[in-house]
Amino acid sequence: MSEAGASATRREVDPGRKYGIMLNNNSNSWKCIFCKKDFNAGISHLKQHLRGDHRNARACTLCPPHVRESLIKYKQMKEDEKAARNLALQEEEEGLDEYDEECGKESQLRRFIHAKKRRVRGPLDRYVTVPPPDVLQGRKDRKSTLGAACDKEAREDVCGDITRWFLDAGLAFNAVNYPSFDKMIRSIGLYGPGLKPPSMYELRAPLLNKEVHNTLVQIEDNKKEWASKGCSLMSDGWRDSVAKKDIVNFLVNSPKGSVFMKSKDVSEVVRMI
Template sequence: MMNSGNLDLAISSLCSLDPKDPAGKYGRPEPNNRNNFTCNFCGKVTKGGAYRLKQHLVGGFRNVTKYFSFPEHVEEEVKSFMIKKQLAKSGGQILPRVTQYDVDDYSDEEEDCETLNSKGGGSGKLAKRPRKMGQVDMYFTPSREDAIKRRKNGNEGMQRGNCDEESRDKVCRDIARWFYDAGIPFSAANYESFGEMIESVGQYGPGLKPSSVHELEAPLLQKEVDDILKQMKEHKKEWAQKGCSIVVDGWHDSVAEKDFVNFLVNSLKGSVFTKSIDVSEIVEDVNSLFQMLDNMVEEVGEKNVVQVVTSYTPTYVKAGRLLEANRPCLYWTPCATHCIDLMLEDIGKITKVKDALKKCNFINDYK
């Protein structure tokens, strides 16, 4: 039977809580230790004050188990109270540790929990326990896009100062080893998609099952194709509204001894690749090149095309002139980069310049 002293302790503990705190409704403190609360539903004793009891009621915390037979309204009521309390403390911003219940074991926000002193008194405040940051916590962010944006702005080190350099070195070595094993060019690390992939893996945390060969070559590839087609629809809207340019990028494959042209469409929304064509058999045929350009204009839509840009080789010059004559609503424009290349080649043929270049090459080879 509870004596009067223990009853007074229990009553004073409940009175110290916020009147709206659901902990006082769904749990009761132990008479001899007001840090321990007993759940009214399952009888479990939680050690850590009213906050730990609320974690027990909500569930998803590593430092306490959840009883799964609570009425639905209880979990929602407790969760709502915790979020509102955190909002009040953070100036109206919900911190990740409040909304992400599945990764949070934060318990130093408990302010309504008291501990007994050595003489049995109950006036001492529970000292806040500093939380040890783990690797995932240091890199955790509400969204991958925010993390990438922060890194680009040079703020990636804001919360990473305490990160173990040895752990990062281990991760970087594993990534490098994969590059070496797969024979992937090191320049691939400059792709934005590489940084996005690393951020996604980090946010997922331990235990990620890697993509299988089947997933890469079938469902995931199809999803990527679907995404690109959706993006193309947005680009085509931009072409229709503000016009676009067709850019013909020619290149030679010295291994296969073949010539190709890549077709890109440029607008204010950006450049998109549309197709690549083998022109090895028609590279010197003006009429065939003209027909190829004309078909591309038809595919994009003549009313959308402002200009067609090609190299300044004689065959493309003639094909471009034919295109202008056939479609007077657009312009043929020689590629400025190719024109500059041709100018530099001509300059390099000047005797004095040619001799100077030879001497520079000799010095460079000697080194």
């Protein structure tokens, strides 16, 4: 069966497409047949809306219970299939040394094949976040082995790519001192080969909204402390030499830390004074 035929078969089997109407022959635009709401993030977002199991997609209040249950069962079935495939690949790769001490083309080819296989990820992978201690120790031990040369060359290539990204984006080099930079590098390494990076749309819309939500949740703990132990309102002013504006920042301080609340343009007030 051709790739196009297989893709068409998957679309026919997917029950989520039965409960949506494609708009303008665009696979990214769908309308829910129950509540008539439009979606521009693809069929996945429509199914999240029908299942009501994702915080970024409001649940459909008109979706029949048997439809929601069938979609949940279909999702679970697909996750179980991925987990089974991933387990089978892991069993096949048990004899393959990911950190081969050889530096020849044959070793590079084996590592490439190994990386291609590892791109299949299952639902259990989300719970694997920290490398085992023996793996970390193994990486340290490689410094005294013949594979150290390969490891050093590979790291130089990766660091070179990171440097070029900093230069293209015009970022200050001291950005690597942020704890979030270390966390990002660690998360990418734990994910492994095949990571699909976020798109510009994801960064400026759903991912940004998610970070705003997480920040507001963290501030709630501070607000509880403000109510029980008290707090101090602080402000500091500065002048934007480019826009010629006078700005005042407002913060709330407590034993738990300082929280930025808002900035205010006070240029008109300063001119009056």
